[in-house]
Amino acid sequence: MSKIIASGAIRGAHSIFAKTEAKLARAKESFGADHAVELPNTGYYLPVIYGLTGEKVEKLSDMDRVLDIARDMLPEVPSEKLYLPYLGTTLDAGIATLLSEECHEALNYLDNDPPPVTELWLGAADDVIMRAKGVEFVDGSAPGFAAVVGAAPDSATAVRLAREMQEKMLYVFMAGSTDGNSFGKQLHDEGIQLGWDTRLVPFGEEVYSQIYSIGFATRAAMAFGGVQPGDYERILAYNKSRVFAFVLALGEVTDEWYATAAGAISYGFPTIATSDIPQILPTGVCTYEHVVSNIACEELVQKAIEVRGLKIKVTELPIPVSYGPAFEGERVRKEDTYAEAGGQRSTAFEFVRTLDAAEITDGKVEVVGPELDEIEEGARFPLGVVVDVAGRKMQSDFEPVIERQFHHLMNFAEGVLHMGQRDLIWLRISKAAKDKGFRLHHLGDILHAKLLDEFDAIVDKVQVTIYTDQAKVDEMRAIAEESYAARDARMAELTDDNADVFYSCSLCQSFAPSHICVVTPERLGLCGAYNWLDAKASNELNPTGPNQPIKKGMCVSTVTGEWEGVNEFIREKSGGAVERMTCYSLMDNPMTSCGCFMAIIALMPMCNGVMIVNREFAGMTPSGMKFSTLAGMVGGGVQAPGFMGIGRGYIASRKFMAAEGGLSRVVWMPKELKEAMRSSLEPRMAEMGDPNFLDKICDETIAETEDAVLEFLTTVGHPALIMDPMF
Numbered sequence: 001m002s003k004i005i006a007s008g009a010i011r012g013a014h015s016i017f018a019k020t021e022a023k024l025a026r027a028k029e030s031f032g033a034d035h036a037v038e039l040p041n042t043g044y045y046l047p048v049i050y051g052l053t054g055e056k057v058e059k060l061s062d063m064d065r066v067l068d069i070a071r072d073m074l075p076e077v078p079s080e081k082l083y084l085p086y087l088g089t090t091l092d093a094g095i096a097t098l099l100s101e102e103c104h105e106a107l108n109y110l111d112n113d114p115p116p117v118t119e120l121w122l123g124a125a126d127d128v129i130m131r132a133k134g135v136e137f138v139d140g141s142a143p144g145f146a147a148v149v150g151a152a153p154d155s156a157t158a159v160r161l162a163r164e165m166q167e168k169m170l171y172v173f174m175a176g177s178t179d180g181n182s183f184g185k186q187l188h189d190e191g192i193q194l195g196w197d198t199r200l201v202p203f204g205e206e207v208y209s210q211i212y213s214i215g216f217a218t219r220a221a222m223a224f225g226g227v228q229p230g231d232y233e234r235i236l237a238y239n240k241s242r243v244f245a246f247v248l249a250l251g252e253v254t255d256e257w258y259a260t261a262a263g264a265i266s267y268g269f270p271t272i273a274t275s276d277i278p279q280i281l282p283t284g285v286c287t288y289e290h291v292v293s294n295i296a297c298e299e300l301v302q303k304a305i306e307v308r309g310l311k312i313k314v315t316e317l318p319i320p321v322s323y324g325p326a327f328e329g330e331r332v333r334k335e336d337t338y339a340e341a342g343g344q345r346s347t348a349f350e351f352v353r354t355l356d357a358a359e360i361t362d363g364k365v366e367v368v369g370p371e372l373d374e375i376e377e378g379a380r381f382p383l384g385v386v387v388d389v390a391g392r393k394m395q396s397d398f399e400p401v402i403e404r405q406f407h408h409l410m411n412f413a414e415g416v417l418h419m420g421q422r423d424l425i426w427l428r429i430s431k432a433a434k435d436k437g438f439r440l441h442h443l444g445d446i447l448h449a450k451l452l453d454e455f456d457a458i459v460d461k462v463q464v465t466i467y468t469d470q471a472k473v474d475e476m477r478a479i480a481e482e483s484y485a486a487r488d489a490r491m492a493e494l495t496d497d498n499a500d501v502f503y504s505c506s507l508c509q510s511f512a513p514s515h516i517c518v519v520t521p522e523r524l525g526l527c528g529a530y531n532w533l534d535a536k537a538s539n540e541l542n543p544t545g546p547n548q549p550i551k552k553g554m555c556v557s558t559v560t561g562e563w564e565g566v567n568e569f570i571r572e573k574s575g576g577a578v579e580r581m582t583c584y585s586l587m588d589n590p591m592t593s594c595g596c597f598m599a600i601i602a603l604m605p606m607c608n609g610v611m612i613v614n615r616e617f618a619g620m621t622p623s624g625m626k627f628s629t630l631a632g633m634v635g636g637g638v639q640a641p642g643f644m645g646i647g648r649g650y651i652a653s654r655k656f657m658a659a660e661g662g663l664s665r666v667v668w669m670p671k672e673l674k675e676a677m678r679s680s681l682e683p684r685m686a687e688m689g690d691p692n693f694l695d696k697i698c699d700e701t702i703a704e705t706e707d708a709v710l711e712f713l714t715t716v717g718h719p720a721l722i723m724d725p726m727f
């Protein structure tokens with residue numbers, strides 16, 4: 001262990017601790033010791049402190065206990081003359097730093113000194129973001145994150161580094177500055193879109209704000225891994241093995257940076273520095289080296305990936321703009337748009353069809369009609385994207401699965417915005433992309449390369465035709481519509497009763513080891529990303545992968561949806577943690593929940609029904625808990641009768657809570673969710689003989705407590721009130 005690093009980290013820890021202690025004293029003087037303190041919209045209090053110590057910081061005086069712990073962990077600064085092995089004490093200093101930094105940053109929310117949220121800086125990530133983005137870490141669409149501290153030598157280098165990390169699908173969390181400049185500011189000045197949607201997340205100007213990166217990782221362990229607050233050993237071990245993060249230190253490393261990096265090392269996150277600081281090469285706390293220094297900016301990202309042991313698969317595409325998931329959330333504003341198609345203003349559709357291999361010339365991309373540079377700037381042009389595929393294992397059932405990938409595959413291109421599917425698409429191409437040489441045929445090049453890459457087990461040949469001639473667009477659209485109708489008829493036929501097999505999804509086991517989603521034709525995965533057809537296609541693509549067929553076996557109960565084959569599968573794959581599981585019951589051995597669910601069903605005993613809250617709803621629910629608090633109870637791969645995470649699509653299923661009476665049990669939903677579900681719930685309400693049932697479901701604009709919900713239900717004659725007791 002380097003004495004220079006150890007001394008710097010310990011000095012830095014003392015400095016941050018002292019500043020936090022003084023800031024807390026000032027806050028108590030101004031607001032009083034009982035004044036509430038919190039980070040925005042989280043059920044995890046101050047998450048690093050909660051995760052590592054189990055302490056719930058709710059008011060200023062609660063911070064005293066935390067700073068007592070930090071004080072006890074602070075080692076003496078190493079003496080000039082005596083050399084000791086410093087690793088343990090340095091790591092202690094790192095943890096003391098993290099505890100202090102989190103208090104410091106939470107106090108900023110109270111005294112606004114400095115303001116935690118500005119035009120540039122985003123401040124803490126709330127639980128809605130953490131869960132939405134955490135899913136990407138679960139399913140591998142985000143391999144990890146880089147915590148960037150300081151500033152690049154110049155803005156052009158900052159942009160190049162950011163683009164490189166975006167293309168490698170990494171999240172970039174920024175905090176800390178060098179000589180008043182910072183990576184976030186450099187990108188902002190260059191007009192780069194920052195935010196969670198582009199994976200370039202500027203947390204704050206001071207290095208202390210990197211605590212939000214650690215808070216994100218700590219919550220992931222609790223939300224997805226089922227680690228209990230206070231179980232610091234498992235929090236740290238979980239992060240070392242499952243959250244692939246690293247620190248990039250740009251510029252001169254100060255004592256406070258050393259201290260923060262020491263905290264990150266405890267989580268298994270190594271530091272890669274551009275400056276010539278001592279290295280810590282032995283492995284142990286991190287998977288490989290702890291500190292690697294003197295790395296040129298050109299090699300920085302590659303070196304970090306190597307040191308953290310990340311595996312990143314990038315397909316090179318023959319297109320003139322950057323490409324990767326980080327561009328999926330990029331907006332193409334009207335004033336930046338060169339031309340657009342669809343969005344209800346011009347005919348536009350996309351369509352996959354299966355042909356014989358002999359009918360397809362692999363790699364052929366044709367534009368029928370004007371190319372982008374032949375279309376007038378500002379025009380709304382007609383568009384048809386027809387993708388012909390062939391493959392020995394290709395089935396028509398897979399066409400919609402492949403077609404749904406178009407959205408992200410096109411959106412990943414910098415300067416391309418794509419929304420919707422089938423004949424309800426909207427595409428914009430930016431002026432900047434057009435100026436870089438991007439043309440419509442590049443959309444075809446993307447689809448050809450990525451479909452062959454992602455669906456290599458079922459697709460052997462791909463050709464793409466892009467129509468922009470109105471008459472041809474209309475002609476091809478009529479063919480596509482026939483196919484859409486045939487698919488809809490096929491989907492309507494698919495039911496749990498006539499399917500021989502269900503499919504598992506074990507993707508979330510990397511985060512929640514005892515959780516398995518059982519995906520049936522009438523119940524999709526709880527993240528909403530996998531329906532039965534997706535899981536079936538995924539199994540064809542990767543027969544030993546996360547989606548395995550489950551033979552249903554003998555039926556134990558058609559009412560609760562319990563089968564012997566499913567039970568056996570779940571028992572084995574959960575390592576014995578779950579013995580039995582039903583597909584249609586909330587109360588009787590319900591499906592476990594990982595942490596990726598789109599919504600939560602929760603029992604409302606007084607109302608003899610349930611409420612459903614979606615994760616976008618940040619307000620209080622009549623259960624007395626916000627989504628984030630409920631999520632903490634439900635997640636982690638445990639069965640919690642009365643509470644369950646679900647995909648939103650399941651609410652419109654005939655099998656929704658069939659054991660407890662189905663949709664009629666729903667007594668409260670956020671208004672936005674009610675409206676979003678209205679059209680898909682119409683067939684179910686018609687079957688109930690109550691086409692206006694949705695209006696009998698209470699929402700936050702009507703009532704926020706269970707008593708008030710009950711009063712509303714009585715007024716409207718809600719059916720739950722006269723149904724059998726739920727338990």
Ligand code: SF4
Pocket residue numbers: 139505506507508509516517525526527528529530594596597
């Ligand atoms: S289907 Fe279930 S296990 Fe699979 S990614 Fe979604 S939530 Fe996770």
